[in-house]
Amino acid sequence: MLLAEDNPVNRMLAVRLLNKAGHQTIVAENGRAAVQAWQTHPTDVILMDxxxxxxxxxxxxxxxxxxxxxxxxxPTPIIALTANAMESDKQHCLVAGMDDFLSKPFQIQTLLETLQRACPNTEPSSSIPRACIAVK
Known part of the structure; x- marks a missing residue:
C-alpha cells in the first residue's frame, strides 16, 4: 500500500493503523514522491492526501x-484522503481519477471498509513484514 501524506502526525497515525491491520506501507511525503513511488514500487492501492x-x-x-x-x-485504486468533506470536494477527487474518498479524521473501520471496496480480492497478510518504506 502507498500512503501519500505530508503531515507527519497524520502519516504516523495512518501507518500505525495500516500496520495494525496487517498492511505493508510505503510512504510518500508529497504528490511528486507518490508518483515516483508508484512507478518504482507498484502497490495494490494508493491512499492519496x-x-x-x-x-x-x-x-x-x-x-x-x-x-x-x-x-x-x-490501474491502481486511488483513495482520496482529505479534511474537506463537502460533496463538491468528493466530486473533484473523482473527476481527477480517484476511485473513492475518505474524510479525515477517519475511523479504522471506515478505512478498512474503504480498502476492502478498493481491493476486494486482497487480504492483508500476516506473513508480510509490517514495514514502512519512506520515499521523499
Missing amino acids: VQMPEMDGLEATRLIRKAEQLGQLA
Missing part, C-alpha cells in the same frame, strides 16, 4: 492515470 506541497494529490492522480492509459503500469 489531496492537499500536499510540491504536487497535490489531484495532480499526482492525474499523472498516474495518464501513465496507466499509456500502458506503463496496471
